[in-house]
Amino acid sequence: MRLSKLLGAALATTAALVAGCGGGSGAGLDANGRPLGEGDDPSGPMTASFSSIQSHVFTPICTACHAGGAAPQGLRLDAANSFTMLVGVASAEVPALKRVAPGDAANSYLIHKLEGHQSVGARMPFGGPYLDAATINLIRQWIDNGAQK
Numbered sequence: 001m002r003l004s005k006l007l008g009a010a011l012a013t014t015a016a017l018v019a020g021c022g023g024g025s026g027a028g029l030d031a032n033g034r035p036l037g038e039g040d041d042p043s044g045p046m047t048a049s050f051s052s053i054q055s056h057v058f059t060p061i062c063t064a065c066h067a068g069g070a071a072p073q074g075l076r077l078d079a080a081n082s083f084t085m086l087v088g089v090a091s092a093e094v095p096a097l098k099r100v101a102p103g104d105a106a107n108s109y110l111i112h113k114l115e116g117h118q119s120v121g122a123r124m125p126f127g128g129p130y131l132d133a134a135t136i137n138l139i140r141q142w143i144d145n146g147a148q149k
């Protein structure tokens with residue numbers, strides 16, 4: 001008797017959770033209205049989400065240099081470190097600028113380095129080939145949308 005009551009309550013909770021998922025509230029969707037995580041697959045299209053940028057750009061391209069204790073300017077871009085080393089953190093080269101200033105791609109040093117109008121050092125990825133405009137624009141969009149994790 002007591003057990004079946006408990007089970008019933010548990011089932012009702014599960015049903016409510018399932019019904020609440022994606023029920024038009026926008027929960028579970030990214031800024032483009034696509035399911036979160038959709039762009040994580042490096043073989044699929046890149047989206048303007050942090051995890052997609054990580055799997056399409058930071059991990060395959062940038063960690064060739066930006067990883068481990070000798071990472072240039074102390075900037076590690078592997079999946080375990082990139083977010084905390086980028087978002088809201090002052091650039092080593094131009095400390096007046098954040099590497100990523102949430103909501104402000106134009107004043108994010110990461111974008112200056114990717115587009116090649118930085119005031120110190122080289123365009124990234126160092127030595128090229130450089131990212132195309134569409135890829136940089138998705139990173140801009142992620143920042144302008146608030147640079148969420």
Ligand code: HEC
Binds near residue numbers: 063092109110
């Ligand atoms: C071939 C090695 C190499 C690769 C690949 C590379 N970088 Fe760099 N990065 C450097 C070096 C060296 C510096 C410091 C000298 C300079 O800025 O020119 C640097 C500096 C930076 C800085 C400045 C950090 C600060 O705090 O001032 C940023 C931002 C950056 N890189 C981002 C990236 C991103 C994003 C990628 C991938 C798209 C990338 N880098 C790929 C070597 C590399």
